[in-house]
Amino acid sequence: MQAPPTDDPLTGLYSRSVLDEIACHEMAQARRAGEPLTAALIGIDQFQTISDMFGHAAGNAVLCAIGQLCQTTLRAPDMVARYGGEELALLLPATSLTQAGPVLERLRKNIMAMLVPDLQGRWVVTASIGAAEFNRDDPDIAAVLARADSALYRARETGRNKVELGLAA
Numbered sequence: 001m002q003a004p005p006t007d008d009p010l011t012g013l014y015s016r017s018v019l020d021e022i023a024c025h026e027m028a029q030a031r032r033a034g035e036p037l038t039a040a041l042i043g044i045d046q047f048q049t050i051s052d053m054f055g056h057a058a059g060n061a062v063l064c065a066i067g068q069l070c071q072t073t074l075r076a077p078d079m080v081a082r083y084g085g086e087e088l089a090l091l092l093p094a095t096s097l098t099q100a101g102p103v104l105e106r107l108r109k110n111i112m113a114m115l116v117p118d119l120q121g122r123w124v125v126t127a128s129i130g131a132a133e134f135n136r137d138d139p140d141i142a143a144v145l146a147r148a149d150s151a152l153y154r155a156r157e158t159g160r161n162k163v164e165l166g167l168a169a
Contacts, residue, residue: 008082010060011067019081019089023141026079026093030134036096039089039144040104040131041152042066042111045160047086050123058118059086062125065116073107087152089145090131097133097165104129104163112161128155132166 008015014022023039030037044050044062051059067088070080074090083089092100111127119125130152132144151166158164 011064011082013067013071013088014079014081016081016083016089019079019083019091020141022079023091023144026091027134027138027141030093031136035094036099037134037144038092038095038097038100038131039134039141039148040092040100040129041083041145041148042070042088042090042107043128043130043152043156044086045126045128045156050119050125054119054123058116061118062116063088065114066111066125066127069110069114070107073110074103083145089148091141097131100131100133101163101165104131108161108163126161128152128160129163130155130166131163 007013026037044066047059050062063086067080070088070090074080077093079091081089108127108129111125114125116125130148130150132147132151134144138144147166151164155162155164
């Protein structure tokens with residue numbers, strides 16, 4: 001059996017399997033040190049419409065641009081991974097949910113301000129973001145990401161282009 005790729009071939013970001021590996025290490029570190037850890041999911045709003053109107057290459061360009069923006073906006077210890085489809089996952093070590101809120105809001109605004117040449121200046125890209133904080137009782141990153149996904153769902157259901165912070169487990 002071949003080992004999973006380290007990078008997502010489209011975006012060059014970490015793959016979901018690498019996210020799982022690194023998250024396991026970060027959760028153990030957070031437990032030992034008693035530090036917070038926040039995970040977030042970014043969903044590109046109306047991604048299918050972008051691909052339908054401008055083509056799949058434009059959709060891919062949007063996904064890559066947001067990935068690159070995340071990497072340049074976040075700190076060196078933070079992690080950005082392709083979660084699946086048009087979603088990216090973030091792992092923010094030593095960051096509480098309260099601390100993550102303003103960071104994620106700044107990221108959301110930066111996404112809205114970015115220009116993607118493939119969209120020919122005719123579309124403003126927006127994203128919805130859901131975040132959740134690691135709880136010492138969480139068995140794995142899937143539990144944290146499930147709460148972040150619920151928060152992302154709320155952001156999308158209540159108007160999109162917003163950050164929703166998840167509830168504690």
